[in-house]
Amino acid sequence: MKRAGLMAAGTAAVVAMAAGIVMLAPDAAVAQAKKEAPLELKGDASARPWKRYSGWPSRDYSKYNTLGHLATAPAPKEARKIAGLPEGDAAKGAKLVADRTRGGSCLACHVMGQAGNADQPGNVAPDLSEIGNAGREDEWLFNYVYDARVYNPETVMPPWGSHELFTDAEIMDIVAFLKTLKKPAVFKVEVDNPEKRPAPVEKRDNLDSIENPAMWTIDTAQELWKKEGATGKSCQSCHANAATEFKTWAASMPKWEPRLDKVLGVEEFITRHAKATTGADLLMETDANRAMSVYLHNLANGAAINVDTTSAASKAAIERGAELAKRKIGQLNMACTDCHDKVANHWIRGQWLGEPKGQYDHFPTWRTSLQTVWDIRQRFQWCSVNIRGDELPPDAKEYGDLELYLAAQNEGLKLSVPGIRH
Numbered sequence: 001m002k003r004a005g006l007m008a009a010g011t012a013a014v015v016a017m018a019a020g021i022v023m024l025a026p027d028a029a030v031a032q033a034k035k036e037a038p039l040e041l042k043g044d045a046s047a048r049p050w051k052r053y054s055g056w057p058s059r060d061y062s063k064y065n066t067l068g069h070l071a072t073a074p075a076p077k078e079a080r081k082i083a084g085l086p087e088g089d090a091a092k093g094a095k096l097v098a099d100r101t102r103g104g105s106c107l108a109c110h111v112m113g114q115a116g117n118a119d120q121p122g123n124v125a126p127d128l129s130e131i132g133n134a135g136r137e138d139e140w141l142f143n144y145v146y147d148a149r150v151y152n153p154e155t156v157m158p159p160w161g162s163h164e165l166f167t168d169a170e171i172m173d174i175v176a177f178l179k180t181l182k183k184p185a186v187f188k189v190e191v192d193n194p195e196k197r198p199a200p201v202e203k204r205d206n207l208d209s210i211e212n213p214a215m216w217t218i219d220t221a222q223e224l225w226k227k228e229g230a231t232g233k234s235c236q237s238c239h240a241n242a243a244t245e246f247k248t249w250a251a252s253m254p255k256w257e258p259r260l261d262k263v264l265g266v267e268e269f270i271t272r273h274a275k276a277t278t279g280a281d282l283l284m285e286t287d288a289n290r291a292m293s294v295y296l297h298n299l300a301n302g303a304a305i306n307v308d309t310t311s312a313a314s315k316a317a318i319e320r321g322a323e324l325a326k327r328k329i330g331q332l333n334m335a336c337t338d339c340h341d342k343v344a345n346h347w348i349r350g351q352w353l354g355e356p357k358g359q360y361d362h363f364p365t366w367r368t369s370l371q372t373v374w375d376i377r378q379r380f381q382w383c384s385v386n387i388r389g390d391e392l393p394p395d396a397k398e399y400g401d402l403e404l405y406l407a408a409q410n411e412g413l414k415l416s417v418p419g420i421r422h
């Protein structure tokens with residue numbers, strides 16, 4: 001695209017010379033080739049106040065950290081004494097460890113003997129099937145579950161007690177149950193054993209519109225491309241050859257945008273550029289915006305992800321993104337890296353945890369289980385809400401930093417959009 005611009009300018013200069021009129025100065029030609037895309041700089045690129053998607057948990061997590069602000073109370077400094085707490089009931093504990101409504105259940109991460117032979121337990125944490133033989137004190141077990149940070153500040157385990165997921169009495173029930181675990185787990189079927197469960201392989205052809213309904217959104221986008229907005233212009237008015245002009249553009253996104261002082265992803269670019277050119281409202285997380293994002297990414301399919309990782313502003317953004325990925329957020333007090341780095345390539349209950357490489361090249365992606373398209377920002381939002389943390393609006397600058405950090409880890413992988421995932 002840039003090269004074509006230069007050539008056109010060069011030709012104009014030659015024509016101008018031949019006609020004996022003022023020649024285009026070389027820097028004017030360069031300036032023309034590098035013309036900045038107009039952007040609406042005012043206002044937000046997504047709905048305000050941001051409202052959580054319907055169907056998502058509506059609990060209030062405002063007591064806890066988000067990627068945007070710090071709120072979580074500090075970890076306790078000392079283990080608690082359990083003298084005076086009621087005796088635990090192991091049968092109740094057996095139910096509690098498998099209760100998915102309490103932050104996903106212990107089985108999400110641990111195999112737990114008799115409780116571990118159903119429900120596809122995970123293996124991101126030690127198998128506790130024989131913890132009853134380990135000679136652990138009740139008080140130690142209580143505290144490990146109440147808030148493991150008193151023993152291990154780096155723990156991945158959520159602070160079940162201090163973050164009010166279980167009461168003291170319930171933790172005593174869990175302790176009583178843990179002490180009954182004395183035999184290796186027996187699995188009814190092999191897939192229940194996370195060590196034997198085969199890692200999922202995505203074999204569907206994502207670019208086949210019968211397999212991947214997100215391909216249909218490309219038709220929607222092509223119609224939108226020709227639709228005039230309030231200014232009387234359409235995308236087509238200025239970009240008559242999208243297929244050639246945008247062959248690699250999406251693979252260079254996101255990028256630092258000095259005019260906005262933040263990292264801009266494809267979706268926010270669409271909102272702000274449309275507003276500034278055609279006048280159309282294509283707010284983030286609307287069907288129209290997602291369709292346009294699928295289309296622009298799809299045009300760059302096969303291009304290797306090639307984001308700016310060298311300029312000072314990009315480097316600083318990537319560093320901020322790396323820090324955010326390590327921030328403990330939500331009631332479960334987990335960081336992105338807790339799941340996608342420290343314990344990647346393991347099972348968290350029935351879900352395989354991917355590592356960052358390979359997590360970016362297929363977005364926006366079709367979610368078969370939800371029958372909808374998710375862009376990368378919605379994925380960030382869900383991974384936050386899923387650990388009981390408030391999400392940020394999709395155009396939050398923190399997500400920009402995180403997206404650039406993730407894209408940088410995916411450098412060189414070829415775009416294949418729309419993806420298709422469970």
Ligand code: HEC
Binds near residue numbers: 104
């Ligand atoms: C997100 C994953 C995760 C979940 C969910 C989880 N744990 Fe853990 N747990 C761990 C990890 C990882 C360890 C290993 C040590 C560490 O990181 O602190 C651990 C360690 C433990 C230990 C110490 C084992 C030992 O002997 O060293 C106990 C006890 C324990 N977990 C009980 C539970 C109980 C009970 C629940 C449910 C209330 C639970 N865990 C839920 C990740 C998890």
Ligand code: HEC
Binds near residue numbers: 233
């Ligand atoms: C009034 C003209 C105009 C309209 C209408 C217009 N654009 Fe652009 N667009 C530009 C200019 C100018 C640039 C800067 C690069 C260039 O010169 O091609 C640009 C650049 C782009 C880029 C590349 C961004 C970059 O940083 O280089 C994309 C993608 C794009 N436009 C998409 C669209 C879409 C989608 C629409 C419709 C919603 C649209 N454009 C409507 C003028 C326009």
Ligand code: HEC
Binds near residue numbers: 348355402
């Ligand atoms: C409790 C564990 C957990 C935490 C913490 C977590 N995620 Fe996830 N994440 C998952 C699971 C499970 C999936 C779906 C399986 C997969 O694709 O890895 C997923 C998927 C993703 C994907 C899409 C992967 C793909 O290939 O389609 C991205 C991107 C992602 N997470 C980013 C994040 C970010 C950013 C954070 C921090 C805000 C985060 N995750 C925190 C568990 C987690």
